[in-house]
Structure formats: C-alpha cells, structure tokens
Amino acid sequence: MGETRRSTAAPAGLSSVLALLRDGVPRSRAELVELTGHARSTIAQRVDLLLKSGLLTHGGAASSTGGRPPETFAFAPASRIVLAADLGAAHLQMAVTDLGGTILAQRREVAAISDGPEAVLARVCALGIELLDEVSRPRRDLVGVGVGVPGPVEHETGxxxxxxxxxxxxxxxxxxxxxxxxxxxxxxxxxxxxxxAGEHWRLYADVDDLVFVKVATGIGAGIITAGRVYRGAQGAAGDLGHIAVPGGEPVACTCGNTGCLEALASRGAVRRAWLAAGRSAEEAGGVSALIATGDTLALDLTWRAGRDIGSVLAGTVSLLNPSVVVIGGSMAMDNPVLIEAISDVILTRSLALATRDLRIVGTGTGSQAAVLGASRMVADHVLSDEAIESLLA
Incomplete structure (x- = not known):
C-alpha cells in the first residue's frame, strides 16, 4: 500500500522535494512519490506547503496514457532573491540573483581589499542596498547574502x-x-x-570532478570533487599560489616563503618582469592585450607564467584526476597563449591516465563565476533541511 510502504531513502522533507525539482523539470505528485519512495499523503502535504510559500509553481499537465493528465509542479527560483558579493584584491563585484542564479542586477567597481574590513564592508552594504532598490523587490524576498574573499576562510564561522x-x-x-x-x-x-562552484553549476553540472584556477593578483584553485566543493580541514585547500614552482627562482612571496607560484606567475610578477625589462608602467596594465599585437616580450612573459602554473598544476592533475581544469581570473580572460602554455606542461608532465580525457579550458562564466557561486552557496543553504523551515516561517 502506498500509504505504509517503507524505504531506506532520506525522509521526504521539504528540501528533498525541492532537490528533485531544482533541475527545472516539472514533475507530478506520483513521480515525486516514486522518486522518493514515500507516502502519497506526505508528498501531497509537502507540495501544498511549498505551493503556498511560492517556492513551487504549477507546471501544467503531464502527458497522459489515458484519462485526465496529472498536474505537475516546478521549482520557482524567482520567488526569492540572493545578494552575492565577490571581493577581489582590487575589485568589488556584486549582484542580485534569484535562487536559480539568474542575475537581476549587478555592479562592478575598483576597490582595494587592503583598505580593510571596515571600509570595504561599508561599501558592500551601501552597494548591496542600491542593487536591492534597483530590482524593486520586497526586502522579505531576500533570503541570504553570499560573499567571496581572496583568502582562506574558516567555513563554519565565515x-x-x-x-x-x-x-x-x-x-x-x-x-x-x-x-x-x-x-x-x-x-x-x-x-x-x-x-x-559557479562554473560547475552553470556549465559542468554533469561533471563530478573539476578544478578551477584563478590567475590574477593572486593564484588559487577551487576544487570540486564528487560534485561538491572540497575545502580541506581548515578551509585552506586549493591554495595553489603558495606551492613552490619546481626549479623556480627564489623570489620573495607575500606568505613569507620564496619561489611560490604567486611570486613568479601572478599579475604582479608579470608586471615586475615587464618593468625590469625597461617597458613602461602604462603598458604593464595591458600585457594581455599586447599579446594580440604580437609583442615579443608580452608573449614571452605570458608563456613563462603559463608554464610555471602548468608545472604546479601537473601534480594537482595527477593527484586529483579531474575531468575538467578551468582557467579563469583577470590574467586568463581572452588570453589563449596563457591557457596553451598551461595545457602544454600539464599534458607533458601529468600521468597519462589522468590526462587521457582531461579538458583544459578557459572560463565560460567570465567575471561572473564568483557571484554565481555565492548565489548557489546561499540557495543550497536556505533550501536545506536545516534552514528551510526558518525560511518558510
């Protein structure tokens, strides 16, 4: 009997129903019962509550094999909004999104993280309020704020x-x-x-293992394993920039060590090498753009930076065996030479089995990757078993 059958599946709470529908495919009550293995009355109760909350909407009638077509239900991501902030070393980017990651309003501006938390967070608050006013949504629709910062974070405390x-x-x-x-x-x-997380959500949801490498003022990696972000014991996983480059010069790094990848291949490192070669500070800001003109020094410095990054990533690929390595950050935007140099070293030095089906690509989400990831982080939290009751209350 459907009312009493037992299952080893997780309890059919509100979050489990939403989890099945967040892929955007409308489903009937009967399909939800079949997928969860739980009672029709339980599913009916959950669906009705989620409809009242606005998190679900009617999805129309499903195809029928005879008789009245069953009604379907779909996730309604536009019912709530999220404020997402990406704090970089030299920029602040913020966006208002819905629960599905659709960007409703966004702004990017120059900002220095070195100005300190008081000044930077005051600006985050002011800009966030401006964006929320711009989308003209009731403040009660805001369910969370997600923030990315360019350094290790204790995930439990933020x-x-x-x-x-x-x-x-x-x-x-x-x-x-x-x-x-x-x-x-x-x-x-x-x-x-x-x-x-943002790149994975938007473009590689079917991939379980992915590494995203940011090449900018700093160099770091985000690791997706088994479909989830891997942070490590203290939240320091992926700190690629402070791994020593094999055979690299002993250049001092901000972390206190020498020969780190960040000290040799970041935007600042390339700028220092550019100036040391006698080129102007005005040109230094456009090294990537000069590549397109065939500038020999720009090509050489970019190729060297890419090979240093590749030499560190080669070990990462052999260790983690990802399906995709995504290269992003301001230095990688529209810079095929950098990606080619990184790829060349990875494919040469990593284990053959680890690179057999490996894709090494530039970012497809561009400068929006972090705000998309922040949006997803908040959506996953507020729609979880632990938080959804509070959200509905």
Missing part, C-alpha cells in the same frame, strides 16, 4: 584566517557586520571556491 593578501582581515566578522545590515543569513567562502 571569518578569514591568516589571509596573505588581506591585511587587517584575519578573524574579521564578515557575517556579523553584513547580517546587521541585511537581517538575513550571511555565508562566506574563499573566492576561488565560489568560482569553481
């Missing part, structure tokens, strides 16, 4: 821990400051973790 390029931010209470302004849950993660 506080940065010993971030090398974020002076004054160690232990900063980012969730507390922002929650006071927005009166909603605030989640914080390393920006590259969010880039990996």
């Amino acid at each position: 506080r940065p821990r010993n971030p090398p390029i974020m002076p004054g931010w160690d232990g900063a209470d980012i969730p507390g400051v922002l929650a006071a302004s927005f009166r909603t849950p605030v989640l914080v993660d390393n920006d590259v973790n969010l880039m990996a």
